[in-house]
Amino acid sequence: MWTSTFLQTLDRVLSLQGLTDLFSVPMPSHVSRSPIAGFQAPAARARVRPWLWALPLVLALLLLGGVAAWLQVSDQRDLEERQRTLLGDALSLEQQLRKEIDFERERLSEIARQADTGRWTPARLAADADVSAGLRRRWVSLTWLDARGQVLLQVPDGAASTPERRGMTYHLSAPMNGGGSLLARYALQPLLTQQTPWWINRRYAVRMVDEFDETLAIAADATRARDGRVHRISFDPPVPGVWLELAEREAFVPWYRALPLPLLGAVLALLVWATALLARQVRHVERAQTAWRDEAAWRRAMEDSLSVGLRVRDAEGRLLHVNPRFVELTGYSETELLGKAPPMPYWHPEEMDEAWTRHHRNLAGHAPRAGYEARWRTQAGRDLWVMILEAPLIDAAGVQIGWMGSVVDITERKQAEELERRRNERLADQARLMTVGEIASSLAHELNQPLAAIASYNAGLQNALASLPGVPPRLREALQRQAEQAQHAGRIVQRIRAFLGRRAPQHEACDLVAITDSALALLRHDLRRHRVRLDVSHAATALPVHADPVLIEQVIINLLRNAADAQTEAISTPGAAAQTACLWVRTELADGQARVQVRDAGPGLGGRTLDELTAPFFSTKASGMGLGLAISRSIIEAHRGRLQAQDAAEGGACFSFSLPCADTAQAADAPHASTALQSTALHE
Ligand code: ADP
Numbered sequence: 001m002w003t004s005t006f007l008q009t010l011d012r013v014l015s016l017q018g019l020t021d022l023f024s025v026p027m028p029s030h031v032s033r034s035p036i037a038g039f040q041a042p043a044a045r046a047r048v049r050p051w052l053w054a055l056p057l058v059l060a061l062l063l064l065g066g067v068a069a070w071l072q073v074s075d076q077r078d079l080e081e082r083q084r085t086l087l088g089d090a091l092s093l094e095q096q097l098r099k100e101i102d103f104e105r106e107r108l109s110e111i112a113r114q115a116d117t118g119r120w121t122p123a124r125l126a127a128d129a130d131v132s133a134g135l136r137r138r139w140v141s142l143t144w145l146d147a148r149g150q151v152l153l154q155v156p157d158g159a160a161s162t163p164e165r166r167g168m169t170y171h172l173s174a175p176m177n178g179g180g181s182l183l184a185r186y187a188l189q190p191l192l193t194q195q196t197p198w199w200i201n202r203r204y205a206v207r208m209v210d211e212f213d214e215t216l217a218i219a220a221d222a223t224r225a226r227d228g229r230v231h232r233i234s235f236d237p238p239v240p241g242v243w244l245e246l247a248e249r250e251a252f253v254p255w256y257r258a259l260p261l262p263l264l265g266a267v268l269a270l271l272v273w274a275t276a277l278l279a280r281q282v283r284h285v286e287r288a289q290t291a292w293r294d295e296a297a298w299r300r301a302m303e304d305s306l307s308v309g310l311r312v313r314d315a316e317g318r319l320l321h322v323n324p325r326f327v328e329l330t331g332y333s334e335t336e337l338l339g340k341a342p343p344m345p346y347w348h349p350e351e352m353d354e355a356w357t358r359h360h361r362n363l364a365g366h367a368p369r370a371g372y373e374a375r376w377r378t379q380a381g382r383d384l385w386v387m388i389l390e391a392p393l394i395d396a397a398g399v400q401i402g403w404m405g406s407v408v409d410i411t412e413r414k415q416a417e418e419l420e421r422r423r424n425e426r427l428a429d430q431a432r433l434m435t436v437g438e439i440a441s442s443l444a445h446e447l448n449q450p451l452a453a454i455a456s457y458n459a460g461l462q463n464a465l466a467s468l469p470g471v472p473p474r475l476r477e478a479l480q481r482q483a484e485q486a487q488h489a490g491r492i493v494q495r496i497r498a499f500l501g502r503r504a505p506q507h508e509a510c511d512l513v514a515i516t517d518s519a520l521a522l523l524r525h526d527l528r529r530h531r532v533r534l535d536v537s538h539a540a541t542a543l544p545v546h547a548d549p550v551l552i553e554q555v556i557i558n559l560l561r562n563a564a565d566a567q568t569e570a571i572s573t574p575g576a577a578a579q580t581a582c583l584w585v586r587t588e589l590a591d592g593q594a595r596v597q598v599r600d601a602g603p604g605l606g607g608r609t610l611d612e613l614t615a616p617f618f619s620t621k622a623s624g625m626g627l628g629l630a631i632s633r634s635i636i637e638a639h640r641g642r643l644q645a646q647d648a649a650e651g652g653a654c655f656s657f658s659l660p661c662a663d664t665a666q667a668a669d670a671p672h673a674s675t676a677l678q679s680t681a682l683h684e
Helices: 002-014 016-023 050-114 122-127 129-137 188-195 198-203 261-305 324-330 349-363 411-466 473-500 512-529 549-572 628-638 664-669
Strands: 139-145 151-155 169-175 181-187 204-210 215-218 230-234 242-248 309-314 319-322 372-377 383-394 400-409 508-511 532-537 544-547 581-590 593-599 642-647 653-660
Touching: 050 129, 050 139, 050 169, 050 181, 050 188, 050 198, 050 204, 050 230, 050 242, 050 261, 122 129, 122 151, 129 139, 181 188, 188 204, 188 215, 198 204, 261 324, 309 324, 309 383, 324 383, 324 400, 349 372, 383 411, 411 473, 411 628, 508 512, 508 549, 512 532, 512 544, 512 549, 512 581, 512 593, 532 549, 544 549, 544 653, 549 581, 549 593, 549 628, 549 653, 628 642, 628 653
Parallel strands: 532 581
Antiparallel strands: 139 151, 139 181, 169 181, 204 215, 204 242, 230 242, 309 319, 309 400, 372 383, 383 400, 508 544, 581 593, 593 653, 642 653
8 A cells, every 4th residue: 555655646746746846835925926927926935845855765664664563563463372372272282181091090990999809800801891991992901900019910912902002101000999900001192193183283293202302192293394383281290201292383474574575675676766766856846946936036136127117918908917117107016906907097087988999909919019108197196108018928838828018107208298399389479479579569660650740740739729719628628638648559659669679688697586676676666556565585595597687577577567466456356355465575495496486465366277377468457468477488488497376375376486596606606686687678
């Protein structure tokens, strides 16, 4: 049985799977196992137990040892059993023989008791039924001795004795009534032959020996085993100096002699051969495992160092594997992603239909070879633009089992493209503005003359009418109004010309704090008139920028004017409590950028975005041109800065712009720009 168990074990361990199972420590539960064997994480090093190849041999040898020990114990028991049987048989035979001799002695005593000594003759003695029965049984002779030991009678005489009754004889004696005694001679041989049962004869060579080991009688043949057990029992009395001996005919064969040695040798040789085979196989497996671990570790290291996200999907699009970069890109953990079927959590909620279309197209194998772009949504809610390249995933048998996708983050490129697009739009707007500016400028120029003519004709007319009597006062008043309107129109034309008058930017090192102060100084009088209070908070140090101070000042003035307008509008709204408007102006250094912030307590942006507010000609004011913010944004972006607008937490709107800070050393040398500032077109 143990050989079949061993062969089964051998059969199992010779298969690679069996070897892996037998010699490998099971993977810890925390280690992730990808459904694709090739992508199994190498983190947990499944170590081969190198000594295990010897285990079957050791077990088989132990089993052999156990069987040998069991056989030894069993032999011991058999030996003891045989010994007990031998003793029992010897005792039983001895008892049998003794009983026979006792019987003969009794018979002899009976004859002696009943003997009629006066009438006994040899013939009568021989004819006596008891005597002849005794002689028939086993007596060799019966002798009558007188009190002095002289033979009186003897039956039969020596010649009558049968051959088997010859040999060593012994006698029994019984005293007679009238004196003298009877002696019955008997031979041991017939006693032994007759009384030894056949089954004892078959098992043992039974004989009677004297003290010199001379055979006196043998029950059957004397064949005995050379190493057989022998047991002797003294048969004295009744027969002096005689031993009954039983010797085993068949010697006990110990188990190790009974087993066929070649078979044992063959099994052992098979064992050793199988173990050698196993050891070789284990070495192969160990080498293969080491190679696999190295390869897996390299692959994992390569995957980890990739800046490209990798995802492996099965034929249904279920995620089988993702690399750390993919996890980093999407923000979803590996456990959240693995096994996930579409719709994927990172699909953009606004583009679900497109994502499904792309998915079906890709699984059908029609993904563009050059890759395609997609917009995803990270777990943190950020938009992520990716370029995806799909390739078929082929297994070792050459069968396509899914798709391998390489994912590259192109968000920055997309943002740059978007910025570029906006810039272009703004450039187009600017171009449009310039055209409008040109037209407006030439219009203003053209209108200047007729307006001046209207004004001078009006002045002449008024002068002429002044010397005439009876001119209706209503006419004078109308002329006066006409003159005023002409002046007003002239002023508007002037303003337009000044505002749209093109001026090449002149960049220089200047201080944004000083520019802000200059803008405030220009507007202070106006603001006071409109009862607008100012709350100014400046950065502790100068804010050095490399900019055109005149243009920047125009931007600040525009923001201040808008804020003031919004404030005044809020105050003049019916139902608003009488209050003084307040503007908060703040200059600061934020994230390496020089920033100016203008906040008001007006109605706020009303949900409008910066793009809407800065659209050319957008205005909510009755007399607004809707160009101020558009031009301000152009100026700021032309300075590589950024204009921002948002509703203030305290209420009202908050407009701000930031410009890149110039080199501090440069800034330190910068003159306080306020002295260099000029009055602006926005300021009348
Ligand atoms: P205009 O002042 O001629 O209307 P702008 O381009 O300066 O042109 O402003 C465009 C519009 O932006 C304004 O009409 C107004 O609706 C909105 N706006 C600008 N500044 C503010 C502000 N501080 N609060 C609320 N709305 C503002």
